[in-house]
Amino acid sequence: MTMSDTIEKVKCLIIGSGPAGYTAAIYAARANMFPVLYQGTQPGGQLTTTNEVENYPGYKDGVSGTVMMMEFQEQAKRFGTDIRDGWVTKVDFSGDVHKVWVNESKEIHCETVIISTGASAKYLGLPSEQKYLQLGGGVSACAVCDGFFYRNQEVVIVGAGDSACEEAHYLSKLCTKVTMLVRRDEFRASKIMQSRVRNTKNIEILYNTDTVEVLGDGQVVTGVKVKNNVSGAVTEIPATGFFVAIGHKPNTDIFKNILDLDETGYIINIPGTSKTNIEGVFVSGDAADHVYRQAVTAAGTGCMAALDAERYLAAKEAEVEA
Ligand SMILES: Cc1cc2nc3c(=O)[nH]c(=O)nc-3n(C[C@H](O)[C@H](O)[C@H](O)COP(=O)(O)OP(=O)(O)OC[C@H]3O[C@@H](n4cnc5c(N)ncnc54)[C@H](O)[C@@H]3O)c2cc1C
Secondary structure, X not given: OOHHHHOEEEEEEEEOOOHHHHHHHHHHHHOOOOXXXXXXXXXXXXHHHOOOEOOOOOOOOOEOHHHHHHHHHHHHHHOOOEEEOOOEEEEEOOOOOEXXXXXXXXXXXXXXXXXXXXXEEOOOOOHHHHHHHHHOOOEEOOHHHHHHHHOOOEEEEEOOOHHHHHHHHHHHOOOOEEEEEOOOOOXXXXXXXXXXXXXXXXXXXXXXXXXXXXXXOOOOEEEEEEEEOOOOOXXXXXXXXXXXXXXXXXXXXXXXXXXXXXXXXXXXXXOOOOEOOOOOEEEOHHHHOOOOOOHHHHHHHHHHHHHHHHHHHHHHHHHHHO
């Protein structure tokens, strides 16, 4: 067997199986691009970790994240997407043909690549936080997604950056009280975001404050134990929700020094498009989005990526024919 026998050629390779990847697959398959999609280690993406999605249009009664993503998968399959298990471990976008390696061995040569590798929310890592996160019992990393479940209740949010301020302010409109825990004696957020939370009546800011433990009854969160890291005083704050807003990590390590990334690692797209700095390589979903981070925006950019890829291939074919 020669090397070229083992290398697979693919018109459109999609990396990732969240809302962005599956939406790209639906559009690419319907445009006869014969997409091959690698699911990675989290088939269905981040939404499979949530019990209830209430803000995705079309599901008027809400839907479990896992069920919703199974339906995305079925829809992508229906049009012929080749859905596979596997983790993309290396890419080389330096030549005309884009090379991608799966599970460190299988080599694929792609005419177009759509990156939909998403991002992961950062958590504090406390056992109690992880326990209630797994139980779906009151720990969340997304105020826009889950704030609604805590209407007229008291919540705690940890974080000191712009996103934390944005999320605290969002929660303040739904909840009776928001306690914001800031580890240092100051915010990292911009002045304007700081003043927004400071000027909101039902947000209380506790500086120099560490989270010691997320308290609960074994099923749901009932409060948060905190410690002032200057005075050493330990107190308990009653709360039904614990929001973690300490940042996200985009799943883009394999693209470092290959694609243009911002300082956090988000892939930089050409504004208003899904194009990256490499022709034929497109990005969709949370891998390029540190602002909205929603299923519907991920799906929307998945659609854009497939359309951009289809137009790129059409232009290339037209060049060859001319
Ligand atoms: C707990 C929770 C609740 C949420 N609730 C809501 C909600 O109610 N409504 C809402 O709109 N949004 C919600 N979100 C946000 C939403 O899940 C994300 O915005 C959305 O999933 C992003 O989609 P994506 O396709 O970009 O990436 P993801 O869903 O993150 O999927 C990334 C995919 O890429 C794959 N992957 C990564 N690296 C590789 C690799 N090297 N090789 C192969 N595959 C790879 C992973 O296996 C995964 O399948 C929630 C998020 C969380 C964490």
